[in-house]
Amino acid sequence: MGKCTTVDARIDDIIDSLQGSFNVSLPALAIGSTATAVSNVAFDYQISGVRYTKAAVAAGTAPGNDVIPEDLFGAVALDIDAAGTITVAEASKNAIGYASAALAVAGLPALAAGKARMGTVSASGSEDDFTFGTTDLDAADTTVAYTDGNTANEAMGSAV
Numbered sequence: 001m002g003k004c005t006t007v008d009a010r011i012d013d014i015i016d017s018l019q020g021s022f023n024v025s026l027p028a029l030a031i032g033s034t035a036t037a038v039s040n041v042a043f044d045y046q047i048s049g050v051r052y053t054k055a056a057v058a059a060g061t062a063p064g065n066d067v068i069p070e071d072l073f074g075a076v077a078l079d080i081d082a083a084g085t086i087t088v089a090e091a092s093k094n095a096i097g098y099a100s101a102a103l104a105v106a107g108l109p110a111l112a113a114g115k116a117r118m119g120t121v122s123a124s125g126s127e128d129d130f131t132f133g134t135t136d137l138d139a140a141d142t143t144v145a146y147t148d149g150n151t152a153n154e155a156m157g158s159a160v
Contacts, residue, residue, distance in 0.1 A: 046116065
């Protein structure tokens with residue numbers, strides 16, 4: 001009887017995960033045709049079990065305006081709602097910076113209800129402060145990393 005309860009609980013976890021909010025396909029975050037913005041390809045995403053499609057945004061979305069001190073890291077998350085509106089969530093201590101990109105990403109706020117996380121962008125400037133939305137994402141003295149958010153398979157895998 002214990003095994004059935006465990007299996008039932010795992011099935012419930014999988015169902016909950018698949019009814020959650022995540023990317024169905026990858027948005028392929030990258031530098032936009034506007035060098036200070038983050039682009040995405042056309043992709044599908046899901047919010048609370050309902051599937052949506054977002055068209056490509058080649059010019060990109062402005063990734064906020066936080067200033068990251070020189071030689072430190074900052075991060076932003078790009079989130080999307082059911083209407084297809086992309087918003088930016090900034091790491092809580094971007095203004096004082098983080099010692100690594102991983103710590104900056106860990107400083108991002110939790111995903112807000114009614115949104116899916118497209119992914120994250122971490123950045124650092126080695127010769128000057130890095131300013132999201134102002135500093136070119138491909139400037140010679142910058143380190144910028146784009147990470148797409150979880151897809152359906154990853155969401156289900158975390159439940160198993």
